[in-house]
Amino acid sequence: MKTWKVGLLFTTISIPLYLVFLYLTLIFFFMFRATPAYPSDEDVLKPRVPSDKIAEAKALKNTVASDVKILSEAREIFTGKGTCYTCHGEKGKGDGEIAESMSPPPRDFTYTPWQKVRTDGEIFWVINNGTENGMPPFGDMLTDEEKWSLVNYIREFGKPRSIASKQ
Numbered sequence: 001m002k003t004w005k006v007g008l009l010f011t012t013i014s015i016p017l018y019l020v021f022l023y024l025t026l027i028f029f030f031m032f033r034a035t036p037a038y039p040s041d042e043d044v045l046k047p048r049v050p051s052d053k054i055a056e057a058k059a060l061k062n063t064v065a066s067d068v069k070i071l072s073e074a075r076e077i078f079t080g081k082g083t084c085y086t087c088h089g090e091k092g093k094g095d096g097e098i099a100e101s102m103s104p105p106p107r108d109f110t111y112t113p114w115q116k117v118r119t120d121g122e123i124f125w126v127i128n129n130g131t132e133n134g135m136p137p138f139g140d141m142l143t144d145e146e147k148w149s150l151v152n153y154i155r156e157f158g159k160p161r162s163i164a165s166k167q
Contacts, residue, residue: 043104044114048131049122060121064148066155074153077146082138084150092157102134115158123151 049057064070078084087102089095092109099106107114127147130137138147 044108044111045117047118047122048107048133048135049125050132053125053129054122057122057125058119060119060124062120062124062148062151064145064152066152070149071153071156074146074149077142077150078153082142082146082150087135092154104133106135109154109157112158115155120148120151120155123154124148127151 047054078088079090085096086098087094087096087106088109089099089106094106094108096106109115124147126135127142127150128137128139142150
């Protein structure tokens, strides 16, 4: 067999083999990469208010109207004295600088299904009392008006083109 025929045969076999190898490598990479923090929607949507307090929390009504001024002040609390961003991230995705060390991870406020099932009262209750999962209570640190403002701000993360998403 002539040299050029051997080279052609080698090329026609090696290129497809390389592509198969590359394809399998990518499949294995995506199959075995880190699993998501939440294994299912059920875990994400589970309330963090204790079951014996859920009715009380759901009954709480937001007393602060949402407007640009309130949301701007709430953003300052979220990224300032409330320190919310350290866990929830500046864009509310639950990807703050210490989020990786938490299990379960902090809430992703941009997740629309979660926004739909949680009431303002539940969010307020969690801000006020904290959770067993690592969320500290802010009951003594923030006024009720500031907490309700934060509830309004957290709601903005679930809306497209909101003040919260423009951070």
